[in-house]
Amino acid sequence: MNYFNEKIETMSREDMKALQSERLIDLVKRVYDNVPYYRAKMDKINLKPSDIKSIDDISKLPFTTKQDLRANYPFGLFAVPKKEIVRLHASSGTTGKLTVVGYTKRDLEDWAECGARSLAIAGCTNDDVVHISYGYGLFTGGLGMHYGSERLGAMTIPVSTGNTMRQIMLLRDFAATTICCTPSYAIFLAEEMEKANIKPSELSLKIGVFGAEPWSDSMRIEIEKRLNIKAYDIYGLSEISGPGVSMGCGDKFGLHVMEDYFYPEIVDVDTLEPLGDNEKGELVFTTLNKQGIPLIRYRTRDISELKHETCPVCGRTLVRMKRVQGRSDDMLIIRGVNVFPSQIETVLLGISGVIGSHYKIIVDRIGNLDVIEIQVEMSEAIFSDEVKSVEKVRKDVEHDMQSMLGIAAKITLVSPNSLPLSEGKTARIEDKRKI
Amino acid sequence: MLVNQIAVFLENRAGRLQALAKTLSDAKVDLVSLNIADTSDFGIVRMITSDNKKAESALKLAGFTVKSNDLIGIEVEDVPGGLTNILLGLSEEGVDIEYLYSFAHTKEKKAIILFKTSDVEKALAILKKHNIN
Structure with a gap:
């Protein structure tokens, strides 16, 4: 089997628990001493670092949420002095405020290790050529896979997103064996290749590592067929580190969690009580080894299940998490971008030509590409007999939405009072995608 | 001469123009002229009727956005x-x-x-x- 770190990846449960316990004890001390916010939270429930004696005590600790990150924007939850932070990443947050994460040198090394392990789980070695089409920038996808691939020793090609014909040329000329991108981009790539009459056999691709957005098994089969590769699922979120929190080996149940770094729990969505193996609930992570911005029991809002048995496919003992099956909040993932309805509402409320509180969001997948349509009621006052005045409002919404969300949305103006008054947020969202 | 016209916002979905026409016929208003300015996303119907005031109030009652000029x-x-x-x-x-x-x-x-x-x-x-x- 192709292990990157065999000792960890096949560690016995007892040894793993011992390692996790040791790291958790250290982590709780560090955050208690260095992050006033955590200290206050623990003091409030009368919890001392010394109460945490093993990984089994983790459920005594309070949860951390995205709201906590926002409330402490930008650096409030950092547990080391700023000079020890060597990199920042950020992802979109609910009201336009970014979620900021900082990495120390060691954090980046740990993350690269996770990326390298992930690629190895997909079967990559230092003989491979890895083409990375995730965005490079504040988004963790590009740089995360980049350093993982370098750590593995593979030839790493930092292509980033866009210019698909050029990507196809590079794939062919550099003979990439592995591609990392979103699954919808993989489909788009296949379509563009078909249009340009370039056959998969002209490329050297064998492996695809796909993540950053939810995808279905039927999409996996389609990608494998059209690009003639094996497609693997990678999971991550910037708050925890980025891609490589867990990685699928082809096993039907799910993805191996790098649990020596990221301790996963599944909790009941309503009671927040921890659940056992094979029980469906919200995925919660504790970043056991992180220095820059350690998170304790961070609620991902992703719905999953865990299984602690040794993997029948690859023999790894790393706990498996089921492919994410939904969200416990109303966040939408569109073309890999996190979109919160509240962000959309904020934009709409800022434009005088529309009634910002009356809107509907429709998400669909057309030809494997996510599309988002926002219907919003036009205000009666701006309506006139001339097309240009109405069109200007529509364009304003379109423009502001693009700069807020980072993706294009189709804006449809509808008559005042034509959208049903919402009975709660989810009634305003129609997700037609079948994932 | 000045001629009064009413403009109606029309969403781009099936049946809207029919609903507009029905509202007018139910109100016993006759169309003198009908013109539609359309974009890919919406249309603006401009019309002159036998009784613009009556047409305007009937259309507003039916939920249409109307302006006269x-x-x-x-x-x-x-x-x-x-x-x-x-x-x-x-x-x-x-x-x-x-x-x-x-x-x-x-x-x-x-x-x-x-x-x-x-x-x-x-x-x-x-x-x-x-x-x-």
Whole structure:
């Protein structure tokens, strides 16, 4: 089997628990001493670092949420002095405020290790050529896979997103064996290749590592067929580190969690009580080894299940998490971008030509590409007999939405009072995608 | 002359124009002219009816977004060149036209031209100068 770190990846449960316990004890001390916010939270429930004696005590600790990150924007939850932070990443947050994460040198090394392990789980070695089409920038996808691939020793090609014909040329000329991108981009790539009459056999691709957005098994089969590769699922979120929190080996149940770094729990969505193996609930992570911005029991809002048995496919003992099956909040993932309805509402409320509180969001997948349509009621006052005045409002919404969300949305103006008054947020969202 | 027109916002989905027409027929309002300006996302129906006030209130009651405004209306001979001369007069004086449409009185052999301009006063003065009403 192709292990990157065999000792960890096949560690016995007892040894793993011992390692996790040791790291958790250290982590709780560090955050208690260095992050006033955590200290206050623990003091409030009368919890001392010394109460945490093993990984089994983790459920005594309070949860951390995205709201906590926002409330402490930008650096409030950092547990080391700023000079020890060597990199920042950020992802979109609910009201336009970014979620900021900082990495120390060691954090980046740990993350690269996770990326390298992930690629190895997909079967990559230092003989491979890895083409990375995730965005490079504040988004963790590009740089995360980049350093993982370098750590593995593979030839790493930092292509980033866009210019698909050029990507196809590079794939062919550099003979990439592995591609990392979103699954919808993989489909788009296949379509563009078909249009340009370039056959998969002209490329050297064998492996695809796909993540950053939810995808279905039927999409996996389609990608494998059209690009003639094996497609693997990678999971991550910037708050925890980025891609490589867990990685699928082809096993039907799910993805191996790098649990020596990221301790996963599944909790009941309503009671927040921890659940056992094979029980469906919200995925919660504790970043056991992180220095820059350690998170304790961070609620991902992703719905999953865990299984602690040794993997029948690859023999790894790393706990498996089921492919994410939904969200416990109303966040939408569109073309890999996190979109919160509240962000959309904020934009709409800022434009005088529309009634910002009356809107509907429709998400669909057309030809494997996510599309988002926002219907919003036009205000009666701006309506006139001339097309240009109405069109200007529509364009304003379109423009502001693009700069807020980072993706294009189709804006449809509808008559005042034509959208049903919402009975709660989810009634305003129609997700037609079948994932 | 000034002609009152009502403009109605039309969402781009099936059945909206039919709903509009039905609202008018239920209110026993007759259409004199009907014109639709459309984009890929929405349309604006511009119309003149037998009773604009009645039409406007019926449409508002039915949930449509309606605005009424005045257009300049001129009667021209329904012969080649009828429109050209008038437009020449307007363009020479720098009056621009936002949009224009027409309908024909088949019995009287006359065409009615309706147009929207930003400078109504000036346009009316020019038309008067050319003896056009």
